Amino acid sequence: MPFGRDRAGARVVALAGGVGGSRFIRGLHLAAPAAHLTAVVNTGDDLARYGLRISPDVDTVLYALAGIVDDVRGWGPRGDTFRAMAALERLGGDTWFRLGDIDLATHLRRRELVDAGQTPSQVTAELARRLGIDGVTVLPMTDDPVATWIQLAEDDRWVPFQEYFVRRRADVPIRAVRFEGIERSRPAPGLLDAVGTAHLVVLCPSNPLVSIGPILAVPGIRDAVRTARSRGAVVAGVSPLIGGATVKGPAARMLRELGIEPSAMGVASMYADLLDIYVIDRVDAGLASKVEEQGARPIVTDALMRGRPGERRLAREVLRAALGPAREV
Amino acid sequence: MPFGRDRAGARVVALAGGVGGSRFIRGLHLAAPAAHLTAVVNTGDDLARYGLRISPDVDTVLYALAGIVDDVRGWGPRGDTFRAMAALERLGGDTWFRLGDIDLATHLRRRELVDAGQTPSQVTAELARRLGIDGVTVLPMTDDPVATWIQLAEDDRWVPFQEYFVRRRADVPIRAVRFEGIERSRPAPGLLDAVGTAHLVVLCPSNPLVSIGPILAVPGIRDAVRTARSRGAVVAGVSPLIGGATVKGPAARMLRELGIEPSAMGVASMYADLLDIYVIDRVDAGLASKVEEQGARPIVTDALMRGRPGERRLAREVLRAALGPAREV
Numbered sequence: 001m002p003f004g005r006d007r008a009g010a011r012v013v014a015l016a017g018g019v020g021g022s023r024f025i026r027g028l029h030l031a032a033p034a035a036h037l038t039a040v041v042n043t044g045d046d047l048a049r050y051g052l053r054i055s056p057d058v059d060t061v062l063y064a065l066a067g068i069v070d071d072v073r074g075w076g077p078r079g080d081t082f083r084a085m086a087a088l089e090r091l092g093g094d095t096w097f098r099l100g101d102i103d104l105a106t107h108l109r110r111r112e113l114v115d116a117g118q119t120p121s122q123v124t125a126e127l128a129r130r131l132g133i134d135g136v137t138v139l140p141m142t143d144d145p146v147a148t149w150i151q152l153a154e155d156d157r158w159v160p161f162q163e164y165f166v167r168r169r170a171d172v173p174i175r176a177v178r179f180e181g182i183e184r185s186r187p188a189p190g191l192l193d194a195v196g197t198a199h200l201v202v203l204c205p206s207n208p209l210v211s212i213g214p215i216l217a218v219p220g221i222r223d224a225v226r227t228a229r230s231r232g233a234v235v236a237g238v239s240p241l242i243g244g245a246t247v248k249g250p251a252a253r254m255l256r257e258l259g260i261e262p263s264a265m266g267v268a269s270m271y272a273d274l275l276d277i278y279v280i281d282r283v284d285a286g287l288a289s290k291v292e293e294q295g296a297r298p299i300v301t302d303a304l305m306r307g308r309p310g311e312r313r314l315a316r317e318v319l320r321a322a323l324g325p326a327r328e329v
Numbered sequence: 330m331p332f333g334r335d336r337a338g339a340r341v342v343a344l345a346g347g348v349g350g351s352r353f354i355r356g357l358h359l360a361a362p363a364a365h366l367t368a369v370v371n372t373g374d375d376l377a378r379y380g381l382r383i384s385p386d387v388d389t390v391l392y393a394l395a396g397i398v399d400d401v402r403g404w405g406p407r408g409d410t411f412r413a414m415a416a417l418e419r420l421g422g423d424t425w426f427r428l429g430d431i432d433l434a435t436h437l438r439r440r441e442l443v444d445a446g447q448t449p450s451q452v453t454a455e456l457a458r459r460l461g462i463d464g465v466t467v468l469p470m471t472d473d474p475v476a477t478w479i480q481l482a483e484d485d486r487w488v489p490f491q492e493y494f495v496r497r498r499a500d501v502p503i504r505a506v507r508f509e510g511i512e513r514s515r516p517a518p519g520l521l522d523a524v525g526t527a528h529l530v531v532l533c534p535s536n537p538l539v540s541i542g543p544i545l546a547v548p549g550i551r552d553a554v555r556t557a558r559s560r561g562a563v564v565a566g567v568s569p570l571i572g573g574a575t576v577k578g579p580a581a582r583m584l585r586e587l588g589i590e591p592s593a594m595g596v597a598s599m600y601a602d603l604l605d606i607y608v609i610d611r612v613d614a615g616l617a618s619k620v621e622e623q624g625a626r627p628i629v630t631d632a633l634m635r636g637r638p639g640e641r642r643l644a645r646e647v648l649r650a651a652l653g654p655a656r657e658v
Contacts, residue, residue: 049437081412087434101433105415105420105422
């Protein structure tokens with residue numbers, strides 16, 4: 001299945017969280033600009049602030065695909081300022097979740113659209129359109145409210161994900177993770193169609209516990225990926241861990257604290273029923289035979305995405321492994 | 330009643346709208362820094378945007394008293410930027426009511442405090458405290474929802490005040506004004522006490538129809554001012570019209586369109602049951618005898634407030650006329 005030029009005709013679905021996922025999706029779009037690409041994004045991290053609804057992973061993917069993301073931080077609009085937050089701090093406001101002035105506009109607009117009766121997936125489509133995103137469909141995993149909670153080891157208290165991740169800087173031991181509302185959540189409109197007709201489903205290099213985890217836990221999504229696989233679609237995972245560490249975020253530490261091996265292999269074990277292909281870094285080459293034992297084909301490569309060329313290169317390797325070499329002319 | 334130094338012991342209540350009212354109140358505070366000053370501010374112009382609650386007149390008074398208001402525009406924080414609005418515009422958002430980045434912080438904080446269960450007057454007190462306002466109590470006229478609606482002459486359609494005032498730039502003929510919810514509204518806590526113990530009540534140079542009008546229409550407030558007067562308090566009005574025109578805002582035009590004489594005298598006639606003293610500009614000196622005929626003592630002076638010295642001077646003249654000369658040492 002080489003497909004047309006620039007992978008025209010290929011249908012690719014990528015499940016993703018924030019920074020790592022958004023980078024890989026951007027790489028897919030660069031490597032296969034003519035493919036039909038659907039990004040399915042975690043919403044368990046969503047939070048409400050000042051009556052506004054913030055969807056950090058969706059926004060990171062949108063900003064990345066729109067080419068306006070701050071590439072150093074990996075999230076938020078490039079060149080954003082924090083004048084509203086500074087003023088809010090002077091007024092005694094709660095500012096631990098810092099919203100830039102340009103970023104705020106996204107949340108004001110989301111509120112406006114929600115008030116007009118739009119669903120999260122409709123809001124996401126409108127934001128994507130206004131940001132000039134073309135050729136990638138961005139879907140929240142669900143239109144239903146799902147909230148990731150983290151149990152802190154220090155006092156067994158459950159806190160909303162962002163309170164652990166941002167406020168506590170993910171610098172406290174955890175005991176458990178749960179997704180409130182997940183049982184009653186339904187995949188966003190179009191999601192099952194996209195997975196059901198995909199040639200390739202990618203589990204992006206995102207946190208397997210709190211980014212890919214909630215997506216696969218929405219009733220019907222994991223089954224849909226398995227079904228797609230059984231009818232010939234390829235499922236490829238890209239390890240977010242390189243040499244037992246993450247480029248960004250607390251995945252390694254969280255895995256360890258929850259009793260899962262903090263390595264590329266530990267992540268692969270969480271996707272054992274899904275993977276055809278699994279991408280690991282050269283420093284993890286020793287894990288290749290274990291990946292094979294689990295039934296997946298290991299791709300050993302440079303798994304670190306350095307800038308857009310790096311994102312594109314890694315995505316191209318995954319596309320080649322899953323779909324065969326691209327047709328050149 | 331000269332009171333102590335800097336009018337210590339004097340109790341003054343000022344009813345006000347936005348720009349003109351906030352300037353006069355600032356003048357009162359400069360002229361009588363030791364007086365007990367209560368500002369009662371119109372909330373009929375309040376509006377909701379993006380789930381935030383905006384109280385333009387209250388905010389203008391707060392910004393003016395905090396010394397952070399943009400003195401050229403007369404409203405909004407000095408040096409504010411509009412980065413969120415610019416980004417919101419790119420996202421297709423509704424931006425005709427332009428909120429600056431620093432101004433936004435006030436509305437985020439208000440939302441936060443309202444969500445925590447605070448009333449508008451509690452929110453106002455907290456904002457005043459955080460803004461470092463000292464010596465002036467700022468009260469919204471009511472904690473209950475009141476909305477000023479304007480009927481447009483062009484098609485008899487009723488629109489919320491800000492849609493007429495900001496969106497249509499007050500540049501369309503009007504037919505009527507009404508205050509939705511006013512019958513069931515109650516004066517904010519502390520308001521009747523302040524009026525009931527005041528030595529002086531000032532009707533600031535604000536729009537009599539849509540700024541002072543709603544305040545006096547809250548059941549109990551107009552009666553309280555009349556009662557205060559009957560027990561010896563002085564009620565002073567300051568004309569917002571000079572030579573039939575306003576410094577800022579559409580008061581003259583609105584009066585004309587509603588069949589009220591667009592002059593200092595037209596305004597005085599709306600306060601006929603209240604006024605002991607009425608301040609008019611020298612260009613309106615010819616109206617002095619009419620003011621007297623109505624039963625009020627005319628003060629003919631320079632009624633234009635040029636900067637803070639001008640605000641202070643005008644306020645001092647009102648204080649002198651109402652309370653007698655200030656005690657010097």
